[in-house]
Amino acid sequence: MTTLHATDTETMVRVCHVDQLTPELGVAALVGETQVALFLLSDGSVHAVQNLDPFSGASVISRGITGSKGDIPTIASPIYKQVFSLLTGECLSTMDKEPKNGASPNLATYRITSDNGQVYINLAGGE
Numbered sequence: 079m080t081t082l083h084a085t086d087t088e089t090m091v092r093v094c095h096v097d098q099l100t101p102e103l104g105v106a107a108l109v110g111e112t113q114v115a116l117f118l119l120s121d122g123s124v125h126a127v128q129n130l131d132p133f134s135g136a137s138v139i140s141r142g143i144t145g146s147k148g149d150i151p152t153i154a155s156p157i158y159k160q161v162f163s164l165l166t167g168e169c170l171s172t173m174d175k176e177p178k179n180g181a182s183p184n185l186a187t188y189r190i191t192s193d194n195g196q197v198y199i200n201l202a203g204g205e
Contacts, residue, residue, distance in 0.1 A: 104140035115140035
């Protein structure tokens, strides 16, 4: 697994350069104590969600399969194949499973901005 370490502790934390991301593939980033999954989509947009899969309890969302449901970009968990919106984190397909340990079925989303090719994340708020 490729892990990128954040280099700043401000509200907006620099995570990586956009050139370090591969279109349609995820990458895990450790931002402080939080694992996030970053995705660069073919339209050039970058999205960040929690890396922890609420259904399996494993930190694997960055290894999921990107896709879409209508106009909504999605990520499918690599374990049980639940589908989540990359815009809101909402679980769009539970595959008839319940989240582990009573967790929310949805993923946390994080606001991403970029400046001169640098990708910044705000863990305090969603997209």
